[in-house]
Amino acid sequence: MEVLSQAIEYAATNSDRFWEAVRVHVSISLYALLIAVVICVPLGIVCAKKQWLSGPIMGLFNSLRVIPSLAVLVILLPLIGTGFTPALVALTLLACPPVLINTYMGFRSVEPSIIEAASGMGMSGGRIMRKVELPLALPLLLSGVKTAAVEVIASATLAAFIGGGGLGTFIINGLGMYKFSLLLVGAIPVALLAILSEIGFALIERVSTRYAR
Amino acid sequence: MSKQAIVFDRVSKTFPKASKPSVNETSLEIGQGSFVTILGASGCGKTTLLKMVNRIIEPSSGTISIFGKDIRQQPLTELRRSIGYVIQQIGLFPHMTIEQNISTVPEILGWDREKIKSRVKELMELVHLPESFSKRYPHQLSGGQQQRVGIARAMAGDPEVLLMDEPFGAIDAITRGKLQDDFKQIQQQLGKTVIFVTHDVEEALKLGDKMIVMNEGTIQQYDTPLRILEQPANEFVSRLVQADDLFQRLHLIRAEDSMIALDGHDPADAGQYPRLPAGASLKDALQLILKHGVPYVVIESVNGQPLGKITMANLYSVEGG
Numbered sequence: 031m032e033v034l035s036q037a038i039e040y041a042a043t044n045s046d047r048f049w050e051a052v053r054v055h056v057s058i059s060l061y062a063l064l065i066a067v068v069i070c071v072p073l074g075i076v077c078a079k080k081q082w083l084s085g086p087i088m089g090l091f092n093s094l095r096v097i098p099s100l101a102v103l104v105i106l107l108p109l110i111g112t113g114f115t116p117a118l119v120a121l122t123l124l125a126c127p128p129v130l131i132n133t134y135m136g137f138r139s140v141e142p143s144i145i146e147a148a149s150g151m152g153m154s155g156g157r158i159m160r161k162v163e164l165p166l167a168l169p170l171l172l173s174g175v176k177t178a179a180v181e182v183i184a185s186a187t188l189a190a191f192i193g194g195g196g197l198g199t200f201i202i203n204g205l206g207m208y209k210f211s212l213l214l215v216g217a218i219p220v221a222l223l224a225i226l227s228e229i230g231f232a233l234i235e236r237v238s239t240r241y242a243r
Numbered sequence: 244m245s246k247q248a249i250v251f252d253r254v255s256k257t258f259p260k261a262s263k264p265s266v267n268e269t270s271l272e273i274g275q276g277s278f279v280t281i282l283g284a285s286g287c288g289k290t291t292l293l294k295m296v297n298r299i300i301e302p303s304s305g306t307i308s309i310f311g312k313d314i315r316q317q318p319l320t321e322l323r324r325s326i327g328y329v330i331q332q333i334g335l336f337p338h339m340t341i342e343q344n345i346s347t348v349p350e351i352l353g354w355d356r357e358k359i360k361s362r363v364k365e366l367m368e369l370v371h372l373p374e375s376f377s378k379r380y381p382h383q384l385s386g387g388q389q390q391r392v393g394i395a396r397a398m399a400g401d402p403e404v405l406l407m408d409e410p411f412g413a414i415d416a417i418t419r420g421k422l423q424d425d426f427k428q429i430q431q432q433l434g435k436t437v438i439f440v441t442h443d444v445e446e447a448l449k450l451g452d453k454m455i456v457m458n459e460g461t462i463q464q465y466d467t468p469l470r471i472l473e474q475p476a477n478e479f480v481s482r483l484v485q486a487d488d489l490f491q492r493l494h495l496i497r498a499e500d501s502m503i504a505l506d507g508h509d510p511a512d513a514g515q516y517p518r519l520p521a522g523a524s525l526k527d528a529l530q531l532i533l534k535h536g537v538p539y540v541v542i543e544s545v546n547g548q549p550l551g552k553i554t555m556a557n558l559y560s561v562e563g564g
């Protein structure tokens with residue numbers, strides 16, 4: 031209990047540094063997620079429509095998943111140096127596979143007969159996408175984004191290793207100085223953020239599948 | 244001569260890599276307002292033939308025209324909006340309410356809200372769905388109710404032509420009979436041209452003004468149900484509809500013995516249906532039902548009292564058992 035109150039006290043007395051770290055952590059996670067969505071949702075749709083493309087593309091992103099984020103950071107270091115950007119690149123790569131795979135599965139899960147009915151009634155391709163396929167694929171797609179969000183928020187602590195800032199800074203310092211309370215100043219907010227995003231996305235998912243209840 | 248609604252001119256379809264055509268050199272004329280059923284075993288090309296009309300499948304050769312116009316001469320989406328289509332798997336949109344499902348085509352056509360609303364109401368009445376269902380989702384309906392929605396949705400844009408692929412497929416016999424009667428009545432009332440695929444002999448005979456019997460991509464016979472029963476064009480047709488057997492058995496059974504008794508009360512709509520004397524055979528009853536395209540005939544006593552009725556289902560239960 032004592033370490034906890036020490037941690038809170040530390041955060042209170044260094045509130046500027048603390049909130050700046052939170053801001054960086056949240057924004058680097060959001061950017062990574064956003065970029066992953068912008069790239070991987072269309073890519074996932076293309077894979078679902080063109081089967082022959084799905085093998086190579088999914089394979090590529092799945093193999094990226096195997097490389098640990100820290101390794102990616104080390105590989106990127108000589109290329110783009112240290113700071114916010116390489117951290118963002120590493121986190122984006124981390125966010126991509128779940129978004130891509132779930133988008134793909136979401137669009138594949140739409141019954142072909144439903145699409146045939148839609149086009150048989152004279153709906154254009156774009157309209158089918160907007161009115162039928164996207165809403166039906168959305169629950170799976172969102173759960174991919176949820177997974178990515180939790181992973182990114184947790185892994186964004188690594189950004190601190192290459193000077194990207196964020197809550198990881200406290201963790202590294204805490205580890206370095208054997209100060210458990212300082213470690214908690216970083217770890218607890220990260221855990222809270224991850225839980226919050228999990229809950230937030232779960233709510234959105236619930237709304238998007240309202241029709242099935 | 245009545246106008247031709249749909250004309251097939253030497254239409255063939257061979258799928259890529261297939262060794263033989265799924266539909267072979269088919270020529271066919273379907274009059275406006277007629278109800279044509281397509282009967283044949285699984286895989287004989289019924290669906291393929293149907294889907295070429297709204298270009299979900301493109302013919303390999305030949306032309307199809309609707310009201311004299313080659314279907315390739317208008318934009319695809321426009322063609323399809325003018326044709327009602329009920330697919331084999333129903334295909335309702337699970338994330339849309341019944342109301343939204345039925346409004347699909349009117350919305351594309353840009354009707355105003357009020358008009359769409361009243362159209363949905365009208366259609367739900369037409370297919371006998373309670374108005375309270377309009378805000379429900381498809382999974383909250385039974386299979387038979389969903390098929391009614393499918394039909395209402397296909398009819399929403401008031402198309403002249405309706406294509407239906409086994410629309411009453413996965414339904415129990417009683418609900419199915421009811422849907423058939425209702426739909427036949429709607430079709431006669433509105434004068435739509437319908438092509439209706441089925442692999443159920445009874446359904447094909449009962450609903451069709453005319454009937455196409457297909458085998459391995461080729462039309463074996465295209466005629467009225469009565470003629471198909473009485474004069475099957477070949478061995479295949481005769482075996483498929485089991486005409487000889489059916490007639491022989493039915494000839495031996497008195498209508499009186501297998502009718503549904505009315506117990507003295509005259510059903511409200513009995514007046515409009517043809518009548519038969521009690522001594523008549525089931526074969527007479529079948530011929531009369533097919534000739535007039537009615538759901539049943541009334542059996543009457545010597546002094547004209549209605550005694551009972553014979554439906555198509557009656558006749559087939561005799562045949563089956």
Ligand SMILES: Nc1ncnc2c1ncn2[C@@H]1O[C@H](COP(=O)(O)OP(=O)(O)OP(=O)(O)O)[C@@H](O)[C@H]1O
Nearest residue numbers: 258259261265284285286287288289290291292442
């Ligand atoms: N897209 C396709 N590609 C290749 N072959 C096909 C395709 N669609 C149908 N076929 C073939 O064409 C033939 C006719 O198929 P069709 O779907 O028209 O049969 P059907 O009479 O509707 O059968 P069912 O009663 O089972 O629905 C079958 O041999 C089928 O395998």
Ligand SMILES: [Mg+2]
Nearest residue numbers: 289290331408
């Ligand atoms: Mg079929």
